Amino acid sequence: MKIAVCIKQVPDASTVRFDKEKGTLVREGVESVINPFDYNAIEAGLSLRDQFGGEVSVVTMGPPQASEAVKEAISLGVDGGVVVSDRAFAGADTLATTYTLAKAIEKLGQFDLVICGKQAIDGDTAQVGPGLAVRLNIPCVTCVDELEAIDDGKRLRLKRMCEQGYDMVEVELPALVTVLASLNTPRVPSLKGKMRARKTEVPIMNAEDIGADVSRVGLAGSPTQVASTTIPTFDARREMLEGEPEQQVDALVDRLKEAGIL
Amino acid sequence: MLRVEIEKCIGCGECESACTFGAIVVEDGKAVVDADTCTMCGTCVDACPEDALELDRESGAGPGIDLDEWRGVWVTAEYRFGSTAPVTFELLGKGRQLADDLGVALTAVLMGSGVSEHASELIHRGADRVLLVDHPELENFRDEIFARILARLAREEKPEVILAGATAMGRSYIPQVATMLETGLTADCTELAVRMEDRALLQTRPAFGGNLLATIVCPAHRPQMSTVRPHVLKALEADTSRQGEIVRVPLSDDDLKARVKVLESVMEESDGPGLADAEIVIAAGRGMESEKNMEMVHELASLLDAGVGASRAVTDAEWLPHRAQIGQTGVTISPKLYLGCGISGAIQHVVGIQGSDMIVAINKDPDAPIFDLATYGIVGDVKEILPLLIKRIRQERGA
Secondary structure, rough: OEEEEEOOEOOOHHHHHEEEOOEEEEEEEOEEOOHHHHHHHHHHHHHHHHHHOOOEEEEOOOHHHHHHHHHHHHHHHHEEEEEEHHHHHHOOHHHHHHHHHHHHHHEEEEEEEEEEEOOOOOOOOHHHHHHHHHHOOOEEEEEEEEEEEEEOOEEEEEEEEEEOEEEEEEEEEEEEEOOOOOHHOOOOOOOHHHHHHHHHHOOOOOOOOOOOOOOOOOOOOOOOEEEEEEOOOOOOOOEEEEOOOHHHHHHHHHHHHOOOOO | OEEEEEOOOOOOOOOHHHHHHHHHHEOOOOEEEEOOOOOOHHHHHHOOOOOEEOOOOOHOOOOOOOOHHHEEEEEOEEEHHHHHHHHHHHHHHHHHHHHHHOOOEEEEEEEOOOOOOHHHHHOOOOEEEEEEEEEHHHOOOOOOHHHHHHHHHOOOOOOEEEEOOOOOHHHHHHHHHHHOOOEEEEEEEOOEEEEEOOEEEEEEEEEEOOOEEEEEEEOOOOOOOEEEEEOOOOOOOEEEEEEEEEEEEEOOOHHHHOOOEEEEEEEOOOOOOOOOOOOEEEOHHHHHHOOOOOOHHHHHHHHHHEEEEEEEHHOOOOOOOOOHHOOOOOOOOOOOEEEEEEEOOOOEEEEEEEEOOOEEEEEEOOOOOOHOOOOOOEOOOOOOOOHHHHHHHHHHOOO
């Protein structure tokens, strides 16, 4: 089975700080990590390969430093990967991103399965996976919580979650799936994998390499634009309930009774 | 690419203070852009008094479509497991307002099997017209079919705005529709408005982990598409005297081709009131300290018939399942009472509780940001406060 896993390098949420006075994100000291859901996507690819043979490649769009994410994926056991990187890709919204990733994937060859994480934690849009499926003209199943290959790996049986419950679905390959964290427990890097990652020179593909029309990538190819940004403010009607714990609780119970909640 | 016209730049620093990303600074009296951190949002361009900044969008001039051909506001209705999802009515409430502002009709698109009897309710909730796509093959949700039909209808009828719920279903097939139509889509909007001068839909959503609110526009492409979180917008009361038109949409075999087969669709019984619909929500944070202490939260919740939610720290630690997570990457709630126990109030979490009527926070740290938005705050140890609160409420109930 030939599998492509789309990954994204994101700022490590636990190291991002916000300077309230200046109103800016503090970027210094922010580490880049693989988007958490993408580890589950990688694991899903690796376990299918373990079962059916074949190969798993990772594809990431980002700055050249995103090669670190590819190397980490290699240390986990994927066979190889590329960074799709070009100054022309900067400012891409999800539409331009799906175009760019589709061009890169088509350049890399025919895949039986494309796997993405449910969403990236920096943008949280969950739009790239489904959009990419349309670009590649393959069916898409999102929010996958269970995955099983059937018919000798020609089809997948999937559990797709929704608010009220779930659907059991079958899809013929090639297909694209987006996976939840609950799908699996990602493996940790092996020593052999780490050695191989260290030796790997990650190829970088630019707009020309993937045969992209530059008017369809980056800011130029993005229908959406940020018109303005604001720092959220909240209406504080705060009253601090003072005193010993007993008094604080009494005061709270009084307020809840007044409001008709108790 | 953001360009600085050096001759025009007077080094006033307005751009530097306007930039939320620290991507433009004044060095030696001139503005310098860090291309790697610049997100090209354009805030600095508006702030510059000398017009010295320019965002290079030349090649992005748009697909040459005639924006005036696109008129009308559409809301996609979500129908699953025998009922219309409440977010549909919330979207119709906002859609009504947008359509009135724009002076156009509001259309609801209802797709499903045996859904015809639900069409009139969409009119009672604000729609002028319903595009009714009722077919046995639409019994189960399949992305391909739903996306293809909606994209075809949009090409034929050219609405300027399409709104959908940011539900599992909407977040799955709506991005496919936007890609098919080669247009922009903004996810998880919390606010929508119209800029009348160019009929642009102003789509506001939390960005950068909720640290910022970004207002997104889609100036040169149509339709302008947004998904909106459930429980963020207010639905209109049903008005059964409202009249509207119901248009049945015929389907062809081509519309119904699919490579995905749904074997079964299962509705799960939830334990206690659903978090998103609960009138009272008790939310647990890192300050609960251990899984064992969670028993107090559950006890209080069952006493108040409340839903139990959590910050990301708690669900990551698996003290509660992931579906209990409230916030940017979890559930948005709008209960009568939100009681945060040991929650510090990271923006990530806070964006999910802003719709609460009353916010009560218990936290040891008097500087915790949650107190900035709490109606009532208690500085104290949850392990001490919660047992007292449980005891007092039992007394009240006993009395």
